Amino acid sequence: MAIIRNPILFSEQFGLSSSDLEKAGLVDPFLNVDTPLFIDPLLIPKSSIPLISHNALADFRHHFSGVVRLLTISQNEGDTPWKAARRLLSLKEPPENGLGYGTGERSGTSRPEELRETILRTMKEIVTLGAQDPEMISLMGLFEENVGPDTISDLTTRVISTQLVQLTSSFCSAHGVPTKPVKLSPGDDEVLLPHYKGTNGSERAIVLVPRDIIRDLPMANDWSDVQAAIDANRDIRDKVNQFLGTIIKPTVTERKEALRRAALSSPDFMNALLQTLKEVASHYDPNKDALGYYKLKELLHANLDELRVDLAFKLEDGPENVLKVVQKTLEHFKHHVENGNLWEALWEGDKPKKERAAQLIYYAIADTFCEANDLDISPEANMGGGPIDFKFSKGFHARVLVEMKRSSGTVVHGYEKQLEFYQNASRTNYAVFVVIDFGDLGEKLERIMEIRNRRIAAGQRASEIVVIDARKKASASKRH
Structure with missing residues (x-):
């Protein structure tokens, strides 16, 4: 954990008013301490910014439809389609957005390979069931204990990075924020993004994120919201209670396991669950400001x-x-x-x-x-x-x-x-x-x-x- 001194906002660093970002519908991130807010893919279709609700949504669905198709034809773990799906499911940390856990001066390392295999196995289980919705990736934090909110957020950021870069570049051009050319990944074309030099001397590119696609926890990682969604749907509630059986005071872990079993009982149930969560998902409310x-x-x-x-x-x-x-x-x-x-x-x-x-x-x-x-x-x-x-x-x-x-x-x-x-x-x-x-x-x-x-x-x-x-x-x- 790097040492943090004097929290710096993006607006402060580049001589802007925080209201400039607010009017553009963007988060004003801290550059040297991450904020525990995360991109929730379930909020992408609800964004007021067409570039996100249309273009980014199309890219998100196309990308994970590819993963679903490959897992559909995969016969065994490690075969050619499985390896191709693995390549699409990159867990390498995306361009810096000032969100998530940590100090905001992270190195961009990859998460353990086993976590990626866990996600692929769960997706394969869902695909085998007959469900095909590419947005099933949004539920991984609900079905797997080790898939944290930062994993889902970072997966989403990588897939919609083209649109986030466009938003950032356009905002910087309109407000006189200096940018530099950078390749986000080897082999990529150069894009223009603002940069920040941290206390460790390393310089990194910054992408800005719309305010209406972030939450303090993505829906599938916030059990209180998941429970509210379950309670709002009688069929889902009855099915989960069926798997809970005679447990009088089930723990969150037991409730998650019951929901997992229920979701994997039929493609119709899986689709109903995903649709219900999409309907109730809402972005982080500045008026309530749950995290301060x-x-x-x-x-x-x-x-x-x-x-x-x-x-x-x-x-x-x-x-x-x-x-x-x-x-x-x-x-x-x-x-x-x-x-x-x-x-x-x-x-x-x-x-x-x-x-x-x-x-x-x-x-x-x-x-x-x-x-x-x-x-x-x-x-x-x-x-x-x-x-x-x-x-x-x-x-x-x-x-x-x-x-x-x-x-x-x-x-x-x-x-x-x-x-x-x-x-x-x-x-x-x-x-x-x-x-x-x-x-x-x-x-x-x-x-x-x-x-x-x-x-x-x-x-x-x-x-x-x-x-x-x-x-x-x-x-x-x-x-x-």
């Missing part, structure tokens, strides 16, 4: 000064002073949530937003402290067993970890097991566990405090606990 992406842009554009505190710490004196910086960032974040109106950015109507919303807003605040103290902050740093939310570091030895949990989440497990594992992997004694309390914390705080006190009494390492009250409040102007 637009709030983060707002903070970076307008309100950063009021969140800034230029305090200097002697970080060379050891990790204890890195911890002091982290404590100050959390104090500041806590203050603006509890005593200001920042809590509003953590709610979507009457529902708390996802953890990512709090993480992105906290990141904007913490980055100002890191800039003042020449401190590195790595969001979603991988500690060997998965990503910790934040790693603050000054050199190799001075490290502090921060993990955030919503009060409705796995608070006790996160504190007792998960954070401890990350600390061991990172080889640091300093970590802070942050609980965003939306009013449903219950006895979880008492339980993690008991764990902390027990560890301290035994002379063991015990991560700090910070609770931030994010419950709904009256506006600041109405408080006394």
